[in-house]
Amino acid sequence: DSGVTQTPKHLITATGQRVTLRCSPRSGDLSVYWYQQSLDQGLQFLIQYYNGEERAKGNILERFSAQQFPDLHSELNLSSLELGDSALYFCASSVGPWDTQGNTIYFGEGSWLTVV
Amino acid sequence: GQSLEQPSEVTAVEGAIVQINCTYQTSGFYGLSWYQQHDGGAPTFLSYNALDGLEETGRFSSFLSRSDSYGYLLLQELQMKDSASYFCAVKGGGADGLTFGKGTHLIIQP
Numbered sequence: 001d002s003g004v005t006q007t008p009k010h011l012i013t014a015t016g017q018r019v020t021l022r023c024s025p026r027s028g029d030l031s032v033y034w035y036q037q038s039l040d041q042g043l044q045f046l047i048q049y050y051n052g053e054e055r056a057k058g059n060i061l062e063r064f065s066a067q068q069f070p071d072l073h074s075e076l077n078l079s080s081l082e083l084g085d086s087a088l089y090f091c092a093s094s095v096g097p098w099d100t101q102g103n104t105i106y107f108g109e110g111s112w113l114t115v116v
Numbered sequence: 117g118q119s120l121e122q123p124s125e126v127t128a129v130e131g132a133i134v135q136i137n138c139t140y141q142t143s144g145f146y147g148l149s150w151y152q153q154h155d156g157g158a159p160t161f162l163s164y165n166a167l168d169g170l171e172e173t174g175r176f177s178s179f180l181s182r183s184d185s186y187g188y189l190l191l192q193e194l195q196m197k198d199s200a201s202y203f204c205a206v207k208g209g210g211a212d213g214l215t216f217g218k219g220t221h222l223i224i225q226p
Contacts, residue, residue, distance in 0.1 A: 002158060033213065042218035043159065043203060056213040090158065104149075105214060107158040 003027065004108035006091050012114045018079040021111045025072055025093030031055065032074040033094075033105060034066055038087040049074055050097040081115045088112055118142040118206050120217035127223045128194055136189045136220045138204035146207040148180050148187045153219070154200045162189070162202075191222075199224045 003026035013019055025032050034046040045058035049068035060066075063081075068074045078085060094105040120140045128134040140148065147166040151159040165171055165180035165187060177190040191198055201219040 002160070035216075043216035045213040045215055048213050058213050058215070092159075104161045104164065107160070109158050 002106040002108065004091055004093050004106050006089075006108035006111050008111055009109065010112045010114075012116060013081060015081055015083060015115055017081050017115075018077065019081065019113065021076040021078070021089055021091070021113075023074045023076070023091030023093075023108060025074070025091075026106055029093035029095055029106070030072065031094045031097055031105075032068055032072070033092040034060075034074070034076050035090040035092065035107075036087045037090060037110070043090070046076070055097055078113070083115050086113055086115045118215040120204055120206060120215065122202075122204055122217040122220045124218065125221045125223065127225065128191075130194055130196060130224055130226050132194050133190065133192050134194060134222065136191075136202050136204075136222070138187050138189075138217060140185050140187075140204070140206050140217075142185075142206050142215075145182065148178070149205045149207075149214070150176075150178050150189045151203045151205060151216070152200050153203065159203060159216075194224050196224055196226070198222060 005024040007022045030051045033048045036044045046060040047066050048056040052068050063079050066076045088110045090107050090110045092105040092107040122138045149164045150162040153159040163178040170179045175192045180187040201221050203216045203219045205216040207214045
């Protein structure tokens with residue numbers, strides 16, 4: 001158990017809908033990362049927040065948005081869902097703005113999203 | 117941005133040694149990391165190299181050559197439980213996130 005908690009674990013929704021994925025980082029971690037993993041694309045970096053502020057941005061679609069709240073939990077919002085958005089979405093956390101402890105980030109168990 | 121190249125699949129025999137290579141291109145460099153992921157599971161941290169040379173952690177070692185933009189993960193005394201995907205990752209400069217390669221699927225045969 002990494003200490004990173006993600007909900008829901010599984011989600012099935014229809015095209016065009018909107019979903020919210022939730023992440024609670026490890027106690028004491030200020031940085032939260034979101035990754036998308038699909039079969040043919042590996043782990044795609046979406047976005048990183050540090051202490052409530054956006055820190056880095058990857059290949060995140062405009063239909064997707066995220067935020068980190070004062071209690072440091074984070075939410076990833078996916079809207080106008082398409083079949084191709086079906087993937088495993090990971091949240092990860094680390095102490096520093098990037099991973100200052102030996103470049104270690106800790107991953108949650110992921111949220112499986114299926115768009116039908 | 118960053119890009120990483122690693123083999124998609126490697127096959128080895130139980131008890132043997134296997135090396136998984138990774139080459140990278142990045143603007144700015146803050147180290148090369150390795151993560152292990154079992155099917156359906158979360159990636160877990162294995163090792164990190166910020167400087168050239170070899171880092172050893174039990175049966176796993178990781179090597180980095182910054183001048184060659186190259187690193188590798190060495191797994192010794194392979195066990196069936198080592199069957200997993202292995203990802204190299206780099207943190208580039210500026211606002212770039214921690215970028216992962218597409219992963220190497222390690223198949224271990226008895």
